[in-house]
Amino acid sequence: MNALNALRSAVxxxxxxxxxxxxxxxxxPWNLAVEQPVAAVVEAAGAEDVAALVRHARSAGLSIATQPSGHGATGRTDGTILLRTGRLDGVExxxxxxxxxxxxxxxSGRLQAAAAPHGLTGLPGSSPVVSVAGVALGGGLSWFGRAHGWVADGVTxxxxxDADGRTRHxxxxxxxxxxxxxxxxxxDFAVVTGLELALHPAPRLFGGRMLWAAEHAAAVLDAFRRITAGAPGELTLWLDLLHFPGSDPLVAVDATYLGGEAEARDLLAPLDRLPRPLSDGRRTMAADELGAITAEPTDPGAGSSRAELLTRLDxxxxxxxxxxPIAPLLSVQVRHLGGALARPSDSPHGALTEPYALYMFGVPSDPxxxxxxxxxxxxxxxxxxxxxxxxxxxxxPAxxxxxxxxxxxxxxxxRVKxxxxxxxxFRGTFPVRA
Known part of the structure; x- marks a missing residue:
């Protein structure tokens, strides 16, 4: 405990x-279904604080688990110092x-807000509240991955x-x-305190969600398959099977298009030939409005997820x-991949050759x-x-x-570790030596 108490004077x-x-x-953590035992929490005041913490931890034989915002927690943190880097919040x-x-x-939402006035975009995912660093360090799937590849591909x-407490570029x-x-x-290899990444032109952007009653799910899925079979890289579609407590099942298609409305509507025409949707939120939007498409929660909550990569959607x-029915799941999402994601990538994931991802989510309210x-x-x-x-x-976490x-x-x-x-x-969220 002495080494932990000494943290107060080290940082x-x-x-x-x-x-x-x-x-x-x-x-x-962000996922309240995960129990996260730690020996201490340090909220770093800056990069120099991180360096001081690493030197202290190394000399004391302690380990550090870094979480900017708490996303991706697995509970493999027993005995660690949990490092929060939320105060390292500069944007240029x-x-x-x-x-x-x-x-x-x-x-992510803050980067988008800073880039959008210049007609530029990062590679955001569905949620504006995840950290840019956390997504990039995990490879990162984005709305615009089909046009520009992994989020990590854009990191320069x-x-x-490092593990000796030295700051490095x-x-x-x-x-x-x-x-x-x-x-x-x-x-798992160092604490990242900042990163540089490429931005991409987004002078025009069209997107939004269309929502139908679940009775139309087969027709919606068929249209989804037909559109994605020949979609250009600028177009991304996600299909969602939804069943919220107390409501009837639904099916949705979420879309973004890096281009103008006329071209987007032409590409999405099979959706307009379906039965009239319950709602149609598609519109021209700014690059910092993408979080509104799926409207994911922006506060922590309990969840249980499983993802798979599909080799085909025949x-x-x-x-x-x-x-x-998908119950007791709340959502089953199919994301169209391909495009630039399937090209060679000098990253641990490499090329993502599977054409679709499946993501299944539920809320474990009781055992x-x-x-x-x-x-x-x-x-x-x-x-x-x-x-x-x-x-x-x-x-x-499993x-x-x-x-x-x-x-x-x-x-x-x-070998790098x-x-x-x-x-x-350093103890990564998913340690490579585990």
């Missing part, structure tokens, strides 16, 4: 130990170079604190192994997806419901053709890094 940021007021709230936009520099605590440099030329490992395998797979959710997810996964690997940022990476990539990641952090100062 400038707030330090919370068990028993302190606010400790339980500070250690709480270079419109001429189409480049952004962001601190590790910057959330990272500011880190990491690039592909200066340290190719560490640069490669950080852009997809999480925080007639049999479509039939099996719709064969039974019986939790078991039923897991069983329904398993049954759905067994009913469709899956490749067996998953995107790193879609892993759930899974490991081996579920995301090919054996060769995992072996290389373990052994070389850069042999004493285990």
């Amino acid at each position: 400038r940021g707030r330090v919370l130990l068990p028993g302190d007021p606010g400790f339980d709230a500070a250690r709480r 936009i270079d419109p001429a170079a189409r480049r952004a520099r962001v601190g590790a605590g910057v959330r 440099a990272l500011d880190v604190v 990491v690039t592909a030329d200066g340290d190719p192994d560490l640069f490669w490992a950080l852009r997809g395998a999480g925080g 007639d049999a797979a479509a039939k099996n997806l719709l064969a039974d 019986r419901t939790a078991e039923a959710i897991t069983a329904r997810q398993r049954a759905l996964a067994e009913a469709v053709p899956v490749s067996g690997r998953k995107p790193f940022t879609f892993l759930n 899974e490991t890094a081996a579920d995301a990476f090919a054996p060769e990539a995992l072996a290389r990641l373990r 052994e070389a850069r952090d042999p004493h285990g100062v």
Whole structure:
């Protein structure tokens, strides 16, 4: 306990130990279904604070688990110092170079808001409240991945604190192994305090959600399949089977198009030939309005998820997806991938050749419901053709890094870990040596 008490003099940021007021709230992850035991919580005041913390942890034989916003927690934090980097929140936009520099605590919506006035966009996902760094360090699937690849592909440099407590600027030329490992395998190798990433032109953007009663699910899925079979990289569609408590089942299609409304509506014409939707929220929008499409919760809550990558979405797979109600799940989402995501990538994930991703989500309100959710997810996964690997940022607490990476990539990641952090100062969300 002496080494933990000494944290208060080692860093400038707030330090919370068990028993302190606010400790339980500070250690709480985004997913409230995950119990996150930690020895201490440190809210870093800046990069120099991170360096001081790492030096202290190494000398005391302690380990550090980093979470900017609490997303992706697995509970594998027993005995660690939980590092919060939310105060590292600087954002700089270079419109001429189409480049952004962001601190590790910057959330996706904030980057989008800073880039949008310049007609530029980052590579945001469905939620504006996840950290840019957290998504990029996990590879990252975006609304615009079909046009521009993994979020990690756009990272050009990272500011880190290494296992010796030194601050470093990491690039592909200066340290190719560490640069490669950080852009997809999480925080197992260093603490990222900031990153530079490419921005992309988005002078015009069209998107939104169309919603139907579940009785039209087969027709909606058929239109989804026909559109995605020949969609250009600028167009992304996600299909959602939804069943919220106290309401009837629904089916939705979420869409974004990096271009004008006329072209988008032409590409999406099969949806307009379906029965009249309950709602149609498609419109021209700014790049910082993307979070409104799926309107995901912006406050922490309990959840249980499972993801798979589909090798195809043929007639049999479509039939099996719709064969039974999704309850007790709240949502079953099919994301169209392909495009630039299928191209070579110098990142641990490499090319994402599977054409669709399946994401299944439920709220485990009690043990019986939790078991039923897991069983329904398993049954759905067994009913469709899956490749067996998953995107790193879609892993759930029961899974490991081996579920995301090919054996060769995992072996290389373990070599990087052994070389850069042999004493285990850093404990990633999904440790590569687990």
